[in-house]
Amino acid sequence: MTAGYYAAVDWGTTSFRLWLVGEDGAVLAERRSAEGMTTAAKVGFHAVLDTHLAATDAPGHLPIIICGMAGARQGWREAGYLDTPAALTAIAGNAICVPDVDRDIRILPGLAQRDMRHPDVMRGEETQLLGAAGTLGTGRHLVCMPGTHSKWVRLNGDTVEGFSTFMTGELFDVVSRHSILSHALADGGVFAGNDPAFVEAVSESARNPALATNLLFSVRAGQLLHRLSATDAKARLSGTLIGIEIAGALATAGSIDGICLVASGPLGALYHAALQNQGLKVQHVDADDAVRAGLSAAACAIWPL
Amino acid sequence: MTAGYYAAVDWGTTSFRLWLVGEDGAVLAERRSAEGMTTAAKVGFHAVLDTHLAATDAPGHLPIIICGMAGARQGWREAGYLDTPAALTAIAGNAICVPDVDRDIRILPGLAQRDMRHPDVMRGEETQLLGAAGTLGTGRHLVCMPGTHSKWVRLNGDTVEGFSTFMTGELFDVVSRHSILSHALADGGVFAGNDPAFVEAVSESARNPALATNLLFSVRAGQLLHRLSATDAKARLSGTLIGIEIAGALATAGSIDGICLVASGPLGALYHAALQNQGLKVQHVDADDAVRAGLSAAACAIWPL
Structure with a gap:
């Protein structure tokens, strides 16, 4: 040994x-x-x-x-x-x-x-x-590392040209727990990357990122007017925040040869689905493997x- | 009597x-x-x-x-x-x-x-x-009523065609108190609508609304790397949230004949400055007078x- x-x-x-x-x-x-x-x-x-x-x-x-x-x-x-x-x-x-x-x-x-x-x-x-x-491979890659503070890195060969942090995970957490949306989200279950509420929220937020803080309130209004379920409300909150993140990261990416997602578990699956829904081809690397x-x-x- | x-x-x-x-x-x-x-x-x-x-x-x-x-x-x-x-x-x-x-x-x-x-x-x-x-006057007006949940109303003569709520005030509150930004904002003082930190944040967020959740994190990074003051940090958080709100409201406004701001006190002054900084001419009505x-x-x- x-x-x-x-x-x-x-x-x-x-x-x-x-x-x-x-x-x-x-x-x-x-x-x-x-x-x-x-x-x-x-x-x-x-x-x-x-x-x-x-x-x-x-x-x-x-x-x-x-x-x-x-x-x-x-x-x-x-x-x-x-x-x-x-x-x-x-x-x-x-x-x-x-x-x-x-x-x-x-x-x-x-x-x-x-x-x-x-x-x-x-x-x-x-x-x-x-x-x-x-x-x-060689060339310019956009590397997405989602989490509490999601990082998007512009990597050119071996060189980190720059990067942008999005407060996605933390905003999901504080808005879920401390805002008026907490009522709409209480006891919400698990959702997946192909759930319509998530898919639609990602698309809408990525298409109209300026409306993101309005789309957040629509989670509350959807509960009041259309009995939006708590699980769908969670999916919409998550999708809205991930949608604006993807739009923002792409807006500052410049010309790229590929997108790499470094993530594990359910969060990795969610981002993979969101990126694919935006028509993006993604190389997925497990985050645990990457850090080791x-x-x-x-x-x-x-x-x- | x-x-x-x-x-x-x-x-x-x-x-x-x-x-x-x-x-x-x-x-x-x-x-x-x-x-x-x-x-x-x-x-x-x-x-x-x-x-x-x-x-x-x-x-x-x-x-x-x-x-x-x-x-x-x-x-x-x-x-x-x-x-x-x-x-x-x-x-x-x-x-x-x-x-x-x-x-x-x-x-x-x-x-x-x-x-x-x-x-x-x-x-x-x-x-x-x-x-x-x-x-x-007559015609289509966009009416802004800022607050915990800011309302932007599309008013055509006497008819409310539609409206959009932005969670601006509540996001400022929960992010200030419950997120990692709380360290950067602690003991921040009062800022005004013409403070450069506020003006720049409004402009940047309105120009690139997709970067709003990234601009929020830059408040934390600015504190770590550039000793951003707590008051400037508050101004940047506020400006970022108001900037994306204005961009979102204008994106859904359609053709309008005028913008009316219904607000009182310091919040009214802040929004008035932000709207003017975006090159918008605003009729300002006091909110207390309006409700009475x-x-x-x-x-x-x-x-x-």
Whole structure:
């Protein structure tokens, strides 16, 4: 049995994932928990990491590569940002070392777009991007990474030209829970990317993005006047927000050779359907695979065998 | 001293206003309180009304005209909706009587647009519209009534052809308080309609409405990368939401002869500035005057002297 080459950690705001990786690239062990930055900032990043490493029987000398919010100002150790335009190969080279620990622990930087009119930041998604880039052909690609703060990256070969964050997931959450729409959405069930309420909302919002905040209110009015079901109301809210996001991302994309969707699970399926409904051909890369591939690329660059 | 012709009540979700009006149209007394529908639904609508009438020494026979949320399903007595296209003159004729009370109390209906694709409702603003319509010339007017749920009405002479509600004020509130932007906005001060941060946000959002949910995130990124002040952050959030609202309203307006803004106070000044920045000539009517004029028009139609 191999003792492991490195451990890779994707440390988000609310989630922690660790993979123990062998010299042949095989995953020897995996850990998942809810000890994201928010929790770890209270109980200690080192303690959280050590607990999970111990559970995998990782040797004491094993180096650790980390991406995500552990590198934020309010994280373990600030890892700064690479400024756009940025070469993906520069990510590993700009990792910072966590000082005063008994092993080699590196945290990858985020990306910053310092444009005064369109300032933007990402932290964690740059590693997904590094992992996904290997599966893309040459040319200019638009890479969509949906989530709480959806990222759309304009990638030209190995270079991140720029990117745009859309608050789609967070708006869905705060509007669902805290606005007048909460009544219309209460107890709504699961919907799919081919449900008519979702499909129509994506189309309408993408066609008339200026009406997005009006379409949101029509969810409430639809409930009052047409007994719109809670599940359809959820689908319309989601479709409206995803529709304006797609329209906005395409409006700033310029000429592209392809669109890549980096996403997992139900959210990935929903975006895939929405993009296809807009007549867009999409290459779909699993986000979990992408982040592991990105961490692996960085680890191999930092600690070559 | 005249004993009063009628009392007029604007009963909103969170506010109550009453005017005692003489036969010559003069306001003899005025009452304002926070006993809107939310409070009155608990303590009793009749009790709230009686307390304020007693404080104005209103005679027992005085008739009462009411608009707003007192006529909602969860209000005092449901007053239903007039369907669009609707003549403003039909509002008074469709008032409902509150039963089992010792005086003549009427509640005005709201307006409903039952279009399956663009369902919409208003309750209270139809009375402002009735009051403002008297000051408008002939032809097609776009009437903007900003607020928690901003209403834009397509008015052709006396006829409401249709209208669109934008969730601008409520989105500002929930995003300010519950999203990641709350950090960037904390302790932000007052901003004005000519502040560059507001002006630029209105322009950018109106020009590229598809980017609205991206522009919201840039408030956070601007704080991280450019130390955007909390007051400028508030101005950008507000400008972005008002910009997309204006773009959306104009996109559905069709050919119009004029734009009328029905609004009071700082919000009215902000919208006036935003509309002027978009090169639009605006007739500004005070919202308090408009609702009193609308209630007066309805009272005179129901109880002619």
